[in-house]
Amino acid sequence: MVKIELKNSTQIINFHYNNLTIKNGKEWTIINHLNNRIKKSAGKPNQANLTQMFNYLITKVKKDINGFSILTASPLELEDFKNHFEQTYGPLLDTIYEVRTTPAGKDTLYRDDLLKVFYYKSYDKWKAYELAKEINVNVCPYCNRSYTFVLGDDLKKGTRFEFDHFFDKSTFPYLALSFYNLVPSCHICNSSFKGDKKFKLESSIHPYIESFGNDIVFSILPKNINFINGDSEDYKIRIIKSSRKIENLKFKRAYTNIRTFGLLKLYNMHKDYVNEIIQKSIVYNDDHIKELFSKYKGTLFRTEDDVRRMVLSNYISEEEYSKRPLSKLTADISKELGII
Secondary structure: OOOOOOOOHHHHHHHHHHHHHOOEOOEOOHHHHHHHHHHHOOOOOOHHHHHHHHHHHHHHHOOOOOOOOOOOOOHHHHHHHHHHHHHHHHHHHOOEEEOOOOOOOOOEEHHHHHHHHOOOOOOOOOOHHHHHHHHOOOEOOOOOOOEOOOEOOOOOOOEOOEEEEOOOOOOOHHHOOOHHHEEEEOHHHHHHHHOOOOOOOOOOOOOOOOOOOOOEEEEEEEOOHHHHHOOHHHEEEEEEEOOOOOOHHHHHHHHHHHHHOOHHHHHOOOHHHHHHHHHHHHHOOHHHHHHHHHHHEOOOEOOHHHHHHHHHOOOOOHHHHHHOOOHHHHHHHHHHHOOO
């Protein structure tokens, strides 16, 4: 898993906040929807509590004097907010908003209705394509295996990455459009693996905060000496702590991500790719790298690492992992084999 590094983060977050809070023509904002729910709560048995809850949400959607809004708050602030909000209003959210109309249906709770207030499924309304273009993440940060290019826009559909809700939107609908709760991801990670699984900062790694980095790495576990020939039957790909000094808590949190997104099984399906790295580690030893650099210095290559990137056909520095799939795997295995 790699960290999401945003360029012009302030500009992007302001773009998102303004889309959700500034009225555009006849389109309602979240605040309009919350005010509408206050009107609808008139005469209900728990009217006072509902009015208080909706008014409280309005104050937390709007930026306060310190600039806080749940739409732009950091992951840590969102964690604190949801814990406080659930403690205060959780029982109210789980009361019935609308009684089922068919025998096969189920009652709508206020928690369910809030997902309509925070209108995540109205993608055009909050400009999901335009936000995706602004974020500009080209590889899924959860798996680092799939491209997530954005083509098209909100008017002319093309393709874009999906937005995973780190804190699942069915449980925490009031965070459905919070910027740092919208994690760019591929379809496999978001829909096939994670779905509505419950993530917490204390037990999972959030890609807007950190990555596996150099602490948690891909490694080859040989079964016998024949692995050196790039024979995929003679080794396994594993994910390990790079040092005993790495905190066990971080590894436990990382392992939640590893297990949730099926990374061990998926990466062991990339042995054909690792086989080539093993072969290159033999052909392109340090002397060969230096020879190529000396020959093409100043024309094809500026540094020896440029040679290594060419040889490996991938990026090998952490700040560039988000540019191409399998870059972390490439860097970790190459370090282990001595190419880097």
